[in-house]
Amino acid sequence: MTAKTDKLYDVTPRTVVSIDAMGxxxxxxxxVLGMAASAxxxxxxxxxxxxxxxxxxxxxxxxxxxxxxCEIRHCDDAVSMTDKPSQxxxxxxxxxxxxxxxxxxxxxxxxxxxxxxxxxxMALSMIRLRKLPGVNRPAIAVLWPxxxxxGFNVMxxxxxxxxxxxxxxxxxxxxxxxxxxxxxxIPLPRVGLLNVGTEDHKGRAELHEAxxxxxxxxxxxxxxxxxxxxxxxxxxxxxxxxxxDGFTGNVALKTGEGTAKLIGELxxxxxxxxxxxxxxxxxxxxxxxxxxxRIDPRRVNGxxxxxxxGTVVKxxxxxxxxxxxxxxxxxxxxxxxxxxxxxxxRVASVNTSAHSVENAASEAE
Amino acid sequence: MTAKTDKLYDVTPRTVVSIDAMGxxxxxxxxVLGMAASAxxxxxxxxxxxxxxxxxxxxxxxxxxxxxxCEIRHCDDAVSMTDKPSQxxxxxxxxxxxxxxxxxxxxxxxxxxxxxxxxxxMALSMIRLRKLPGVNRPAIAVLWPxxxxxGFNVMxxxxxxxxxxxxxxxxxxxxxxxxxxxxxxIPLPRVGLLNVGTEDHKGRAELHEAxxxxxxxxxxxxxxxxxxxxxxxxxxxxxxxxxxDGFTGNVALKTGEGTAKLIGELxxxxxxxxxxxxxxxxxxxxxxxxxxxRIDPRRVNGxxxxxxxGTVVKxxxxxxxxxxxxxxxxxxxxxxxxxxxxxxxRVASVNTSAHSVENAASEAE
Numbered sequence: 001m002t003a004k005t006d007k008l009y010d011v012t013p014r015t016v017v018s019i020d021a022m023g024x025x026x027x028x029x030x031x032v033l034g035m036a037a038s039a040x041x042x043x044x045x046x047x048x049x050x051x052x053x054x055x056x057x058x059x060x061x062x063x064x065x066x067x068x069x070c071e072i073r074h075c076d077d078a079v080s081m082t083d084k085p086s087q088x089x090x091x092x093x094x095x096x097x098x099x100x101x102x103x104x105x106x107x108x109x110x111x112x113x114x115x116x117x118x119x120x121x122m123a124l125s126m127i128r129l130r131k132l133p134g135v136n137r138p139a140i141a142v143l144w145p146x147x148x149x150x151g152f153n154v155m156x157x158x159x160x161x162x163x164x165x166x167x168x169x170x171x172x173x174x175x176x177x178x179x180x181x182x183x184x185x186i187p188l189p190r191v192g193l194l195n196v197g198t199e200d201h202k203g204r205a206e207l208h209e210a211x212x213x214x215x216x217x218x219x220x221x222x223x224x225x226x227x228x229x230x231x232x233x234x235x236x237x238x239x240x241x242x243x244x245d246g247f248t249g250n251v252a253l254k255t256g257e258g259t260a261k262l263i264g265e266l267x268x269x270x271x272x273x274x275x276x277x278x279x280x281x282x283x284x285x286x287x288x289x290x291x292x293x294r295i296d297p298r299r300v301n302g303x304x305x306x307x308x309x310g311t312v313v314k315x316x317x318x319x320x321x322x323x324x325x326x327x328x329x330x331x332x333x334x335x336x337x338x339x340x341x342x343x344x345x346r347v348a349s350v351n352t353s354a355h356s357v358e359n360a361a362s363e364a365e
Numbered sequence: 366m367t368a369k370t371d372k373l374y375d376v377t378p379r380t381v382v383s384i385d386a387m388g389x390x391x392x393x394x395x396x397v398l399g400m401a402a403s404a405x406x407x408x409x410x411x412x413x414x415x416x417x418x419x420x421x422x423x424x425x426x427x428x429x430x431x432x433x434x435c436e437i438r439h440c441d442d443a444v445s446m447t448d449k450p451s452q453x454x455x456x457x458x459x460x461x462x463x464x465x466x467x468x469x470x471x472x473x474x475x476x477x478x479x480x481x482x483x484x485x486x487m488a489l490s491m492i493r494l495r496k497l498p499g500v501n502r503p504a505i506a507v508l509w510p511x512x513x514x515x516g517f518n519v520m521x522x523x524x525x526x527x528x529x530x531x532x533x534x535x536x537x538x539x540x541x542x543x544x545x546x547x548x549x550x551i552p553l554p555r556v557g558l559l560n561v562g563t564e565d566h567k568g569r570a571e572l573h574e575a576x577x578x579x580x581x582x583x584x585x586x587x588x589x590x591x592x593x594x595x596x597x598x599x600x601x602x603x604x605x606x607x608x609x610d611g612f613t614g615n616v617a618l619k620t621g622e623g624t625a626k627l628i629g630e631l632x633x634x635x636x637x638x639x640x641x642x643x644x645x646x647x648x649x650x651x652x653x654x655x656x657x658x659r660i661d662p663r664r665v666n667g668x669x670x671x672x673x674x675g676t677v678v679k680x681x682x683x684x685x686x687x688x689x690x691x692x693x694x695x696x697x698x699x700x701x702x703x704x705x706x707x708x709x710x711r712v713a714s715v716n717t718s719a720h721s722v723e724n725a726a727s728e729a730e
Contacts, residue, residue: 084566147627159561162569196524196615201449204527204612231619235627247569248616250561251609254596255617259624262512262600267632270652280649287635287642 015044015332018109020100021051022078023116025317028052028059031115034324035070036063038332041325045332048103050075050096075099079116081317085123097121101128104310110335111311113302113327115319121312122160122305129310132344134351137161137168138307139246140314141179142253143330147237150184155234157246158253158303164245166209169193171347173214175306176241177223178346182337183304183330184240188222192229192239194248202228214243220353221346264292302327304334307347311340380409380697383474385465386416387443388481390682393417393424396480399689400435401428403697406690410697413468415440415461440464444481446682450488462486466493469675475700476676478667478692480684486677487525487670494675497709499716502526502533503672504611505679506544507618512602515549520599520607523668524615531574534558534608536712538579540671541606542588543711547702548669548695549605553587557594557604559613567593579608585718586711629657667692669699672712676705 019035021028028051039045046069049056053074060066075096079088092098097116103109105128114121122138131138139157146153154176157164164172173191180189193211195203200211211227218225226239234242234252244252271281281288305312311334315327334340384400386393393416404410411434414421418439425431440461444453457463462481468474470493479486487503496503504522511518519541522529529537538556545554558576560568565576576592583590591604596617599607609617636646646653670677676699680692699705 082564145627147630162561194616196527196612199447231616231621232623232626234620235623244616247561248613251559251596251613252616252620255599255620256596256624258597258600259621260628261597262510263625263628265512266656270656271649273652273655277649277652280645280647280652282645283648284636284642284645287638287645290638291631291635 013044014046015042015335016046016048016103016109017328017331017335018100018103018112019047019049019328020096020112020114020116021049021056022075022096023080023114023317024315024319025081025115026320028055030320031324032056032059032063032066033321034319034328036065037321037325038328039063039065039069042329042332045069045328047071048073048100048109050099051078052076073099073103079120081117083117083120085117085119088117088120089123089127092120092124097124098128101125101310101312104312105129111313111331113313113315113324113331115315115317115324117317118159118303118314121314125305125308125310125312129308129312132307132309132340132347134347135171135175135307137164137171138305139172139175140303141176141306142303143183144234144242144253144256146235148240149237150186150240152184153234153236153240153242154180154184154189155242155244155249155253156306157244157249159246159250160305162245162247164206166206166213169206169210169243169245170213170217171307172243173210173223173241174217174221174347174350175343176243177221178339178343179304179306179334180240182339182342183334186240188224189240190224190226190238191241191243192226192233194234194242194244194252195228195230198228198230200228210243217350217353221350302330304330306343309340309344311335378409379411380407380700381411381413381468381474382693382696382700383465383468383477384412384414384693385461385477385479385481386414386421387440387461388445388479388682389680389684390446390480391685393420395685396689397421397424397428397431398686399684399693401430402686402690403693404428404430404434407694407697410434410693412436413438413465413474415464416443417441438464438468444485446482448482448485450482450484453482453485454488454492457485457489462489463493466490466675466677469677470494476678476696478678478680478689478696480680480682480689480692482682483524483668483679486679490670490673490675490677494673494677497672497674497705497712499712500536500540500672502529502536503670504537504540505668506541506671507668508548509599509607509618509621511600513605514602515551515605517549518599518601518605518607519545519549519554520609520614520618521671522609522611522614523618524611525670527610527612529571529610531571531578534571534575534610535578535582536672537608538575538588538590538606539582539586539712539715540708541608542586543704543708544669544671545605547704547707548699551605553589554605555589555591555603556606556608557591557598559599559607559609559617560593560595563593563595565593575608582715582718586715667695669695671708674705674709676700
């Protein structure tokens with residue numbers, strides 16, 4: 001009997017998340033600690049965790065909160081950070097990553113979380129979960145600390161694919177809107193298309209075509225299109241969703257993280273400079289902690305794979321307990337909002353409409 | 366008699382910088398204030414400033430330090446931020462931007478500084494100053510606060526052109542190296558090629574070709590190639606020069622600036638939170654000022670146009686006195702190091718060698 005059918009007879013509501021315990025840079029310990037942290041906060045939460053049974057038995061067994069809420073599935077292998085996605089697709093059946101995705105595919109779990117190799121996870125997800133009908137390229141979306149009311153903006157694609165044509169960018173817009181609605185509870189998300197300037201004549205040809213498409217389906221897609229936005233708007237309050245190709249998005253994401261990290265280091269140095277500044281740091285400790293929490297990348301850890309039949313959250317390879325727990329929380333939020341199903345419906349409705357518009361146009365010719 | 370010939374008979378060494386007083390978002394006042402600030406620090410500095418004579422007479426006349434060190438050239442028009450580059454090239458003869466570049470073209474000034482429309486400034490620079498022999502696409506380079514010894518990394522292109530093929534990227538590497546050597550005094554600059562991962566198989570085809578080229582000419586170009594780098598390495602200490610196309614570079618630059626600005630705002634808010642944190646701010650004021658100075662974008666204000674016969678520095682449109690003065694300082698450093706001539710020689714020597722290698726290869730076939 002699977003977890004899904006169990007649910008019908010269970011009195012308390014439960015959410016099952018499938019966890020790949022291997023493939024992160026720090027081994028399975030921070031993963032299990034993150035699971036325990038999430039389990040403490042959310043009594044509905046259950047896990048199926050994938051990896052070497054002996055090791056996981058010890059780690060999971062030592063956390064009381066996980067007893068009766070965590071099933072261990074033994075896997076002989078793990079995907080490493082240097083494995084090529086194509087190899088993993090061909091020879092990866094015995095890996096914890098494959099096994100973790102399989103639980104979403106067969107309905108045992110509502111979402112999957114992995115800290116492993118991004119390229120391999122996306123390739124496996126596409127092969128095993130398959131793309132939503134009408135989606136050409138799935139995308140990875142992240143939440144970016146911003147001046148917006150929710151405190152976050154959605155940016156996609158941050159690295160599922162290095163290329164995107166105008167139709168892909170349009171689909172990213174639809175997917176990002178769905179994520180902003182279900183993940184951040186924004187009823188009418190604003191969408192911006194990333195470019196090197198806000199003037200209409202700037203940027204590449206595919207951006208102009210995408211501008212046209214996103215603008216055209218504003219009403220049907222139930223979003224507000226603010227047009228072209230620039231890099232400075234990614235942490236701004238001009239738009240809730242930033243649409244870009246995976247190459248640009250990946251560079252922007254890592255540049256933003258790198259800049260925040262450098263400033264954090266310089267700030268620490270500044271406070272170490274003199275006796276007076278060390279005293280100041282003591283006095284400001286709670287304010288600084290609030291700031292740190294606000295921009296801590298661990299707390300918004302988790303790229304969500306959009307455009308697949310199922311919810312997959314990719315956590316940072318270096319994630320610690322806090323980071324893994326944040327990724328699990330994100331997976332649960334999306335699973336509970338039935339995000340995947342809603343996204344599928346939205347893409348289908350816009351595609352149907354686009355199709356009928358095209359048909360009407362060709363019939364009229 | 367021009368400033369250049371004057372120089373021969375003058376006892377004190379002098380550097381003449383040509384300044385476009387118009388086209389910035391705040392009008393000519395911060396420009397003249399910046400000139401005065403620079404003139405105070407550097408007794409060798411002379412200016413030719415371009416804009417409406419009546420207004421400039423008053424502004425310049427009110428600054429004693431500029432008397433006898435600043436010639437005003439009247440111009441009827443100014444390029445606005447919304448003017449299209451192609452229009453400015455056709456009809457811009459009466460603008461202050463055109464006039465300012467003309468002084469570099471005819472040798473009256475050693476460098477030009479403008480706060481105006483980037484696209485128009487680049488288009489005019491290409492038409493009036495012309496590209497260096499062997500350079501296909503000029504680039505805009507910026508200094509990025511980093512963990513490197515000098516405190517800065519060079520990144521290019523940040524928006525001269527949205528496209529770059531592998532040969533362009535290779536030339537950017539040569540130009541960036543020359544800039545790092547002359548602007549930052551790094552004898553053997555390290556070069557990194559921006560990509561979405563450091564593994565060899567990642568990224569677009571033109572990046573793999575550029576990787577090959579940059580690697581091949583390491584010795585002749587007198588640099589150290591560190592291979593692919595990621596967004597997080599832009600403020601890091603892994604490389605001194607970051608090479609990328611103008612689209613990606615522009616997005617990265619603005620994302621970094623936007624992130625730094627957001628963190629600055631949040632930091633100020635954090636210190637306003639409680640009485641204790643306000644007291645802490647008072648105690649830490651000098652440490653925080655040091656930090657602010659370190660990451661203040663105004664102090665590294667100025668994108669340098671590389672690959673032209675002459676030095677052109679583009680200052681931020683919103684630059685204030687400090688920003689304009691920083692851009693002038695950069696122009697003077699580059700002019701005094703005879704950067705343009707050195708860059709031309711380096712590109713020519715690599716081109717000659719590449720040509721003979723190609724010839725040898727085709728002869729051998």
